[in-house]
Amino acid sequence: MTDASSTTNAPLAGEGESTVEDSSGDEPDADADSESDLDEGDIAADYIEELLDILDLDGDIDIETRGGRSYISVDSSGENDLRLLSKPDTVTALQELTRIAVQTRTGEFSRLILDVGGSRATREQELMLLVDRAVEKLEEGSTAAALPPMSSYERKLVHDIVSERGFVSESEGEGRDRHTVVRRA
Numbered sequence: 001m002t003d004a005s006s007t008t009n010a011p012l013a014g015e016g017e018s019t020v021e022d023s024s025g026d027e028p029d030a031d032a033d034s035e036s037d038l039d040e041g042d043i044a045a046d047y048i049e050e051l052l053d054i055l056d057l058d059g060d061i062d063i064e065t066r067g068g069r070s071y072i073s074v075d076s077s078g079e080n081d082l083r084l085l086s087k088p089d090t091v092t093a094l095q096e097l098t099r100i101a102v103q104t105r106t107g108e109f110s111r112l113i114l115d116v117g118g119s120r121a122t123r124e125q126e127l128m129l130l131v132d133r134a135v136e137k138l139e140e141g142s143t144a145a146a147l148p149p150m151s152s153y154e155r156k157l158v159h160d161i162v163s164e165r166g167f168v169s170e171s172e173g174e175g176r177d178r179h180t181v182v183r184r185a
Helices: 042-055 088-106 119-139 152-164
Strands: 006-010 060-066 071-076 113-117 144-146 167-172 178-182
Touching: 006 042, 042 060, 042 071, 042 088, 088 113, 113 119, 119 144, 119 152, 119 178, 152 167, 152 178
Parallel strands: 071 113
Antiparallel strands: 006 060, 060 071, 144 178, 167 178
8 A cells, every 4th residue: 555665674672772873993983973864764763762761761763765755654562652643633733843853954955754653544534534524415405415624644635535425526725725625526
């Protein structure tokens, strides 16, 4: 289902230290890391790893690149380790902070997607239910069904779900009020 072009596991707190080696074989200075040596996913993983260390949480970070976009997944074998961080609003805030950290290091806009403890799969299920309700309204005779405002990534998921169900959708509104409207094809 995914066209993963690369997957990397980054060690976390207590699992070993990672260092970047330069071509001369000398131990690099942490401040001398070249941004060209680190891609968006690596920078994001380092940022999340530091955050987890500060919070004294254990987790495993996976980096996946699909279609030029980095997907960072944080999972934990501990039952409650990531429970608080995996709430939708918290994941959205952490994703924005991580994007800012990447942009600060690279000077380029980041479109990375962060998933904490399976939060993206949970949100996708919620979006499917929203689309189901919108389709029910259409089948009951409504000409259109508007969904609540959501992020561009979530709207993209909604557009895909709506299309799979044989309906059409478009985004309307501006800024935080931007939302998806579903109609019959």
